[in-house]
Amino acid sequence: MSLSFLDLAKRRIVLLDGAMGTELMARGLPQGACPEVWNAEKPGLVQEVYRAYFAAGADAVSTNSFGGSRIKLAGHGLDTRAFELNRSAARLAREIAPPGRAVAGSMGPTGKFLKPQGEFTEEEFESAFAEQARGLAEGGADVLLIETQYDLREALCAVRGARRGSVLPVMATMTFNAVPRGYFTLMGDTVSRCLSELETAGACAVGANCTLNSEQMAGLVRAMRPETGLPLIAQANAGKPALDADGRVVYSQSLEDYVRFVPEIVRGGANIVGGCCGTTPAFIRAMAEILARSER
Numbered sequence: 001m002s003l004s005f006l007d008l009a010k011r012r013i014v015l016l017d018g019a020m021g022t023e024l025m026a027r028g029l030p031q032g033a034c035p036e037v038w039n040a041e042k043p044g045l046v047q048e049v050y051r052a053y054f055a056a057g058a059d060a061v062s063t064n065s066f067g068g069s070r071i072k073l074a075g076h077g078l079d080t081r082a083f084e085l086n087r088s089a090a091r092l093a094r095e096i097a098p099p100g101r102a103v104a105g106s107m108g109p110t111g112k113f114l115k116p117q118g119e120f121t122e123e124e125f126e127s128a129f130a131e132q133a134r135g136l137a138e139g140g141a142d143v144l145l146i147e148t149q150y151d152l153r154e155a156l157c158a159v160r161g162a163r164r165g166s167v168l169p170v171m172a173t174m175t176f177n178a179v180p181r182g183y184f185t186l187m188g189d190t191v192s193r194c195l196s197e198l199e200t201a202g203a204c205a206v207g208a209n210c211t212l213n214s215e216q217m218a219g220l221v222r223a224m225r226p227e228t229g230l231p232l233i234a235q236a237n238a239g240k241p242a243l244d245a246d247g248r249v250v251y252s253q254s255l256e257d258y259v260r261f262v263p264e265i266v267r268g269g270a271n272i273v274g275g276c277c278g279t280t281p282a283f284i285r286a287m288a289e290i291l292a293r294s295e296r
Contacts, residue, residue: 005060005102005142006169006204009231009271013291016104016235016274017053017061018284022249024049024064031249034076036068039088050093056281057288058274060102062145063089065136069128071110071120082128083135090139104145105136105168107158114153122157129161137166146172146203147235148210148276150186152194159201171205171272172198173233178216183223191220195228207233210276213240213253214261218268225269234270236261238278251278259286263294 008014024035027045038046046064053061067073068089070082078085086105093103107129112118114125133144144162149155155172162170174194176183183191198206206228208220217236224232239253258279265273273291275283 006231008059009205012295013266013270014059014272015057015284015288015291016233016272017058018275018279018281019277020049020062020064020066020106022278023052023280025249034067034073034078035064036073036085036089037076037078039064039085039092040081043088043092046089047092047096051096052281053284054096054098054101056285058101058284060104060142061093061097062104062106062147063093063136063139063141064106065089065132066106066108066147067111068107068135069110069132071112071125071128072108075111082131086132086135087139090136090141094140102142103140104143104171105133105139105141107132107136107144107146107162108148109150109154114151114157122153125154125157126161126164129158130165133162133165133168137168141168144168144170146170148175149173150175152185152187152189152197155194156197156201159198159203163202169204170202171233172203173207173209173235175210176208176212176220178212178219183220191223192227195224199228199230203230205231205233205272207235207270207272209233209235210237212236213238214258214265218261218264221265221268221270231271232269233272234265235274235276236265237276238283241277253278255283255286258283259290262287262290266291266294
């Protein structure tokens with residue numbers, strides 16, 4: 001499925017899914033708990049989320065493995081279960097994926113910093129990402145999606161580790177902030193440098209996710225498109241998060257406001273689109289309808 005998934009992105013707009021964490025929280029995952037442990041303890045609820053996104057029209061779902069590196073899992077005392085939990089995340093999606101739909105193995109940041117800002121070496125990061133990639137590949141992922149990376153050095157470790165751990169194609173998205181001078185990661189990396197170095201490292205599709213709302217993402221896509229000939233990924237947040245009166249996380253951008261910028265994101269040059277924090281199967285369904293109309 002991996003090759004056809006990437007080929008598909010060259011022929012038409014490919015639709016990814018939306019947020020995973022908030023969907024699991026809506027099904028009872030406590031705030032601050034480890035989502036990946038549900039791959040073993042509550043697999044039916046994880047599959048419920050996958051099914052909802054496939055039913056909404058997603059061409060691919062991202063596995064419940066965003067925080068699945070052993071470095072990230074160590075914060076929950078689960079580092080020794082990294083391979084198992086990643087394999088389960090992909091297997092659960094593979095079991096219920098409709099024919100012709102793909103499973104994207106999600107690989108998020110470690111939450112730690114490389115030396116000299118932090119305590120970890122590049123080899124330690126690469127090794128952790130390689131282990132995660134092996135688990136996702138064995139579970140049946142079609143492609144690996146390295147996402148929400150705010151440090152280009154870590155993103156490059158993730159790409160190298162993913163390629164070391166499996167033969168699956170690797171996609172990579174950075175997280176950018178919009179400032180008066182343009183778009184930069186938290187660590188000050190530019191759009192041009194990120195996309196160029198990720199491509200050189202072997203990523204087969206590149207782009208951005210998280211932080212920006214859909215209107216801001218449309219502007220970022222216009223800035224990214226001239227910087228790469230690879231398929232371009234764009235997954236915006238549904239605005240900024242806040243807590244409501246009941247202590248639940250809510251997002252500032254409504255579904256209607258979010259999807260009205262989807263055509264602009266596509267016109268700007270995105271080949272693979274989806275949602276990030278705050279987006280639900282309803283957002284993906286609305287995006288699928290917009291994309292279907294645009295292809296007629």
